[in-house]
Amino acid sequence: MTSPEKIKSVALGRELNADDIRFLLSLEDPEEIRILGALAYEVKKENVGNRVYYRGLIEFSNICSKDCLYCGIRKSNAEPRRFTMTALEIIDAAMFAYRNRYGSIVLQSGERTGKTFTGFITSTIRNIRAVTDGKLGITLSCGEQSRETYEEFFNAGAHRYLLRIETSDRELYGKLHPRDRYHDFDARMQCLRILKETGFQVGTGVMVGLPFQTIDHLVKDLIFIREIDADMIGLGPYIEHSQTPLYAYRDQLWPQKDRLMMTLKMIAVLRIMMKDINIASATALQAIDGFGRERALKYGANVIMPSLTPRDHRKDYLLYEDKPCIEEDREECKDCLETRIRMVGDEVGWDEWGDSLHFRNRKL
Numbered sequence: 301m302t303s304p305e306k307i308k309s310v311a312l313g314r315e316l317n318a319d320d321i322r323f324l325l326s327l328e329d330p331e332e333i334r335i336l337g338a339l340a341y342e343v344k345k346e347n348v349g350n351r352v353y354y355r356g357l358i359e360f361s362n363i364c365s366k367d368c369l370y371c372g373i374r375k376s377n378a379e380p381r382r383f384t385m386t387a388l389e390i391i392d393a394a395m396f397a398y399r400n401r402y403g404s405i406v407l408q409s410g411e412r413t414g415k416t417f418t419g420f421i422t423s424t425i426r427n428i429r430a431v432t433d434g435k436l437g438i439t440l441s442c443g444e445q446s447r448e449t450y451e452e453f454f455n456a457g458a459h460r461y462l463l464r465i466e467t468s469d470r471e472l473y474g475k476l477h478p479r480d481r482y483h484d485f486d487a488r489m490q491c492l493r494i495l496k497e498t499g500f501q502v503g504t505g506v507m508v509g510l511p512f513q514t515i516d517h518l519v520k521d522l523i524f525i526r527e528i529d530a531d532m533i534g535l536g537p538y539i540e541h542s543q544t545p546l547y548a549y550r551d552q553l554w555p556q557k558d559r560l561m562m563t564l565k566m567i568a569v570l571r572i573m574m575k576d577i578n579i580a581s582a583t584a585l586q587a588i589d590g591f592g593r594e595r596a597l598k599y600g601a602n603v604i605m606p607s608l609t610p611r612d613h614r615k616d617y618l619l620y621e622d623k624p625c626i627e628e629d630r631e632e633c634k635d636c637l638e639t640r641i642r643m644v645g646d647e648v649g650w651d652e653w654g655d656s657l658h659f660r661n662r663k664l
């Protein structure tokens with residue numbers, strides 16, 4: 301077993317290099333992993349505090365023009381009933397967040413371009429700002445768009461944008477997506493750059509435990525996140541979906557509990573590497589372990605995204621299978637979540653935007 305002193309000296313010594321990260325991600329003994337998590341939790345408390353910020357998640361449309369090989373709502377899957385919430389339904393969900401002091405929402409959809417769709421998003425942002433006196437923080441997660449469209453969203457009042465890269469390795473990216481011009485690694489990287497130039501707080505993220513993925517890929521992902529200087533990150537375990545092409549490789553996957561543990565280690569190492577960013581505790585963690593999201597808080601995460609998608613639509617927005625809280629009412633989610641957060645020693649940042657301190661510190 302590696303000594304606690306060795307783990308501590310690697311984790312909290314110099315700026316982590318690839319060897320250090322590989323060493324930490326390779327810890328396997330539960331006690332060693334617990335020590336890593338405890339170090340990350342201390343770094344979190346010292347740098348961003350123990351407040352957890354809510355992002356009420358409104359998955360407002362599952363119509364997508366893309367065909368990512370891992371995703372349950374990919375264009376070629378005929379099973380989900382396709383939907384787009386009306387403007388009133390979205391505003392109702394946003395008002396729930398506002399009334400219940402969530403502080404922020406995330407508007408998420410499948411990826412579509414075109415004026416009708418992007419104009420709908422722009423007017424929805426404006427409407428939400430109007431009915432909440434500009435007090436509700438708005439994050440968007442609506443995929444790759446043009447510079448003009450990103451500027452339009454930003455000027456309408458959205459201030460954070462989440463665009464997951466899923467893997468920073470070009471070759472692995474090619475195995476997760478159809479090899480055509482609509483699924484272009486470089487285009488996605490370019491969008492991340494444009495989002496930053498536009499003024500957004502920019503988030504990205506990767507999946508952990510993908511077929512073909514090695515620890516070296518994950519080391520590269522963490523270095524990539526540091527190099528692009530992301531403000532917020534979502535890290536979640538890959539969970540297979542039977543109606544996707546990648547399901548054919550399920551025999552090659554790590555057991556789910558190993559994907560969960562690797563995700564927790566990734567969160568811990570990232571918190572140590574980037575002390576003042578926001579790290580979301582992905583809902584996918586809860587699909588593997590009923591207490592997975594709360595465990596992630598103990599490893600350094602500080603953001604949670606409770607679902608505000610109407611119950612009728614949730615079963616049609618399954619990027620992966622076994623997604624939790626499909627049947628729970630949003631009122632039930634709210635009460636249950638606060639209790640769970642308190643149980644791990646954190647508290648909810650009610651009514652706060654909980655912006656990325658990293659973004660603010662960079663601007664100073």
Ligand code: SF4
Nearest residue numbers: 364366368371374410
């Ligand atoms: S991952 Fe996103 S872009 Fe890809 S198919 Fe799913 S919803 Fe569409």
